[in-house]
Amino acid sequence: MPELKCILWDVDGTLADTERDGHRVAFNMAFDEAGHAREWDVPTYGELLKVTGGKERIRYDIERGGIGDMPDDQIASLHARKTAHYQELIAEGRIPLRAGVRRLLEEAWQAGITLGVATTTTPSALDALIEHSLGREWFDRFAVLAAGDIVPAKKPAPDIYTYAMEQLGVDAGNTLALEDSGNGWKSAQAAGLHCVVTVNDYTRAQDFDGADLVVSEFGEPGSAIEVLANPHGLADLEYVKLAHLQALMQA
Ligand code: XBP
Numbered sequence: 001m002p003e004l005k006c007i008l009w010d011v012d013g014t015l016a017d018t019e020r021d022g023h024r025v026a027f028n029m030a031f032d033e034a035g036h037a038r039e040w041d042v043p044t045y046g047e048l049l050k051v052t053g054g055k056e057r058i059r060y061d062i063e064r065g066g067i068g069d070m071p072d073d074q075i076a077s078l079h080a081r082k083t084a085h086y087q088e089l090i091a092e093g094r095i096p097l098r099a100g101v102r103r104l105l106e107e108a109w110q111a112g113i114t115l116g117v118a119t120t121t122t123p124s125a126l127d128a129l130i131e132h133s134l135g136r137e138w139f140d141r142f143a144v145l146a147a148g149d150i151v152p153a154k155k156p157a158p159d160i161y162t163y164a165m166e167q168l169g170v171d172a173g174n175t176l177a178l179e180d181s182g183n184g185w186k187s188a189q190a191a192g193l194h195c196v197v198t199v200n201d202y203t204r205a206q207d208f209d210g211a212d213l214v215v216s217e218f219g220e221p222g223s224a225i226e227v228l229a230n231p232h233g234l235a236d237l238e239y240v241k242l243a244h245l246q247a248l249m250q251a
């Protein structure tokens, strides 16, 4: 029977709600600084989120007429400035972890489950979040930090999950992905992983058909989370515990 041996965490939207008040704000700071007359407001950014990866997202906005055309090297330097602004925002402590994230991480770590990260985000942006929101000890506790351009095809392609599992030497059948978005779920599904989704305002209406559990958040004791899909009929879902994650692997 498959057993939970490894949990791979998505970052943006899953560890913390970084998109609206972190990445979006940092993109706008970089546009302003470079003299681009473009501001991604909250709903516009929601449309742009269908493209994963910051550089890819800028290219997509150029293609839809939002920003004037520029060569790839200029996109890369604009994005490098965006990453610097993002790191500063994170260092200010503006983006807390989502409810239940630290509790579940600690529970899984104590249980000896292999922990890793699989994200489309730039490695230095991930490092900033680990350092300022999670704590430096997590650089050692995560057995792999798979991020950004390390694979050519970003989510919804399975590559980043496949890469992380190869690095760890774990099987998809024993691995659970924690995600927040349709693109992330598709990526985990294509890699053959089980997947739990914690939605946010940007992703709530997306398609998570086939995911093992879809909830509003992991939550904490007493928080009474909203359960959007519970295909395995997991009981006692006042908040998500490690025991739920272990049970759904065998369902
Ligand atoms: C997150 C992303 C990232 C961030 C921006 O998707 O798509 O591109 O929005 O980060 P996921 P960068 O949570 O599915 O990994 O600008 O560093 O790319």
Ligand code: MG
Pocket (backbone or CB within 6 Å): 010, 011, 012, 013, 014, 179, 180, 181, 184
């Ligand atoms: Mg995400």
